[in-house]
Amino acid sequence: MTLRGISPARASDGDWSELDHALVTTWSLDTLAVQADVLQQRGDPRGELMALDLNPKPEDRGWRRRRQEVLGTWLGAPLAALAGPLVQHGFIHALRDDRFHPPGLLDSPLGTFVRQYTVRGDEQALARLASRPRPWLVQLTFIPSGPTVRVSDTVRDALIATTPHLQELHLLGSRPPFDAIAHPAVRRVYVGQGRIPVSGSTLTVPDGVEVLGTPDAEGRRGPWVEDAELEFALEAVQEQPDGGQLEESYGADFATVGSLPALLARLRSAGLVTMDGPRVRLTTAGRVLRNLEPLRAPRTPSAPSDLGRWVLWAETRPSVGAPHSVPIKSLRGHIQWLDACLARAPLEKRVQDTLVSYRRFLIDTLVPAGEHEVRAFDASGPLAEAVETLLDLEDLDREFFPENNPLAHDGLGALEAALGSPLDPSPAFFHLVWGS
Template sequence: MNGSDWGELERSLVTSWNLDTLAVYADHLQQRGDPRGELIALDLRPSPEDKAWRTQRQALLVAWLGEELAARAGHLVQHGFIHALRDDRFHPPGLLDGPLGAFVRGYTLRGDGQDVARLASRPRPWLTSLTLVNQGDAPVSAAVRDALIGAAPHLQELQLLGRPAFDAFMHPAVNVRVLHPSHEAHGPFVLRTEVDLALDAVDETPDLGQLQALYGELFTDGDSLPALLLRLRAAGLVTLDGPIARLTTAGRVLRNKEPHRPRRARAVEVDSPKWILWAETIPERTPYLVGILSHQTRLIDQCLALAPLNADVQETLVAWRHFLTRLLVSDDAERLGLNDEAPLAGAVETLLELWDLLGRDLLTEDTDPSQLRNLDEALGPSSAPRALLFHLVWGM
């Protein structure tokens, strides 16, 4: 295959994802001695229960990415690409800056102009879909915008949430969609019926290649199916392992395939709304107002009783509820720290994603998720949460 034919094959695949075209692409990669070719061929015929299949897949990942990156991120690779990527705790930091960054097909970014500039700093020849939840105070500069357009020549869809990120976006082939203005959302608005359809599809067809071929065209109004699967994973409803997706216990509970087994946190009740929960970073002592303690404990109790949660998240919430009780019975001025903030940060992210996807279907009508958002802000990135000291103040 000469250079012109090879370029045409890649253009065909990037503009219209097709498993038959992907198989031809894999064959030609193998002829060129590229380990991605055999990796794609393996993922097109996944056999996750076969030890030999898993061993060979890992060996090909190491040959392509090196041992360290293959161990950190190999489970995110599907068919030699990353079909969807987000900057959350499920994705190791720095993936955009390494060899995988050139093979990202869809990306959801919560950030500002500096984060967009990092995305635009390297060629993204396979990037076809970008969702930007803009958290900056000003539009992205024209220079960064133009760099992004140059880095992603095959971009097809740009979804903008939050503050306007660009004054204009002059890409010749891009469909720009400006969605709802909430900067707190983790992605575009998703109907509960879409969540249910995606979960049932995973249960029926765990092979992600076949899943996209059969159901992908049904998810075009908000998130693509690969992007929605990332949100379902963050919500603890599915697991993703290379070319395979599966429902978790929480996902099966949500689809009434398993009974809900709630955990109870036996703890001191907090009746007074005068106790206010504060957090301080270590060692800077930057203060964060988390919220009213009685609201925090009621929210935990409701989540444990009603939300579809996996056992690890339930255990973390029970431990957090007991920690708040320790604060309540401690000396007024005493500041208590957690031994490890990572489980709490992960549980909070799971709850926020569940709220974003399920909304009022999740808890009672008077539930206020701002308590979770305040705690999430204090903890910082769940991939690297801050060390915190917590204490209570009587009154505001």
């Protein structure tokens, strides 16, 4: 797909029933049940999937087997296995462009049924979204990859044409990516509002559209979340793990953070909840954050005291182009950061194990090699996922990361960049340089 000549099909309301319109504007389990009956009468497997998810029995082996069969009929076995846990009632309620969501899902048949989408990137990222109709999309969060990202009128207009029911738009960053948007369905727009106003940071919208500021939006991975909102979301999941009931009972309480499904997607990336079709549950890390069980930090051997002035660098080796070297930080400081994360952060055991293995690699492999060799860490994929988990935890401003903690913007973003993107992963190699 290229930006030039983009001409997506306009999404039409012609085939939409009153039930469809009711569901896109207000989430209702009663309406969903009627829709499930209608689809089943038409022979559409989504109808049976909706009915199964309206009466979830994940502990029942027969229920799980039948659900997977229906998913396979609808999506095909490969996609059903990959994305099945994220499907709820025939929809993807909140999809994020990160390592914890299948990268090809937006372009799959499921991409039609995404209700909320969070994407990071440039104009191309929005062009990809606007390349086909998204009739169920009601909320979009765009996080530009840099302060200079701009979106052309062509892509903006294609986005308007393909999202006829978009109700809410979150534009994070220091300035909106376009100067004006006249979407006939959008009623609320959030724009980045940093501490220092940026020239061109205003956005022109039609009369009646509410424009609100998002505090400290620059560099964030989603709208600002207050501690009370996060705690309330985790408490709600603990009390009501049924995803459909959860949204119907508590959804209206999370408008300022995008929505409850959007927040749950962020909590999933932060390792605090897990999704299994219609069920949402707290992970061990989530239970630790709720003080339902203690933090069990792994034991690690003491770091050597003679690390001197070693500086850690990472090097990507893409299939096309020259290698790209990224300075991380001093080796001593980086290990202190790892130790702080392991000691304070609520992390799942697999994330802890990955960070412990990476720490061991730095001390036992890189230090003896000195400046003479570039070494690959043999678990770059799990390390990239662990780094993204930590970035999402940091973005939620949890108290286990004090202001003077080495985590704060100290090598974490550089390490993420060196490990590559989920769409174009590259192996990461590490080396040390003697410096100051």
